[in-house]
Amino acid sequence: MDQAGTTTNTPTSAPTTTTATTSAMGMTKTSDVFGPGCAGVPQDGKGSLQGMAEDPVATAASNNPLLTKLVAAVKAANLVDTLNSQQAITVFAPADPAFAALGDAKFQELAGNPAALTPILQYHVVPMRYDAKGLQAAKTVKTLNGSDLTIAGSGDNLTVNGAPVLCGNIPTKNATVFVIGKVLTP
DSSP, rough: OEEEEEEEESSSSSSOOOOOOBBTOOOOGGGBBBGGGGGOSSSSSSSSSHOOOOOSSHHHHTTTTTTTHHHHHHHHTOOHHHHHHHHEEEEEEEEHHHHHHHOOOHHHHHHHHHHHHHHHHHHEEEESSOOOHHHHHSSEEEEETEEEEEOOOOGGEETTTTEEEEEEEOOSEEEEEEEEEOOOOO
């Protein structure tokens, strides 16, 4: 645990604790953030790495221009408060182009049916906070809906159920976010 009180679990055979992606002053260490999609994160303001680190995950995502469709889906499923109130989670956040691959009609259909949308969104959330090293060590993580996700690769080639991590290790007040290139389905 660092002086800011942030922990990141890096499970091996038993859970252990490592320092999160924040320094003693609570500032984001951008050296821990990785991936080609990170270039799309604003350099300053609320949607920047520093801005996201200060807010709970759903609020942080709402300020990030890569995640507008995800935020719309989270709002449609009425999960903003649920995500913001979690203590330590990992979120695999599909970037806007990942939702575009579903098509507007399918997205609107899901947004209009929270009962169908909620399990899909829960499939993108792990009820434990991981960094990239912890995910690689775990190889499989259980989501909020009880399903498993498979982690493969390393470094800039990390994948989640085959979806590429576009920008990973993004710290928020209560989560570590990995922006991914595909909407995962349970």
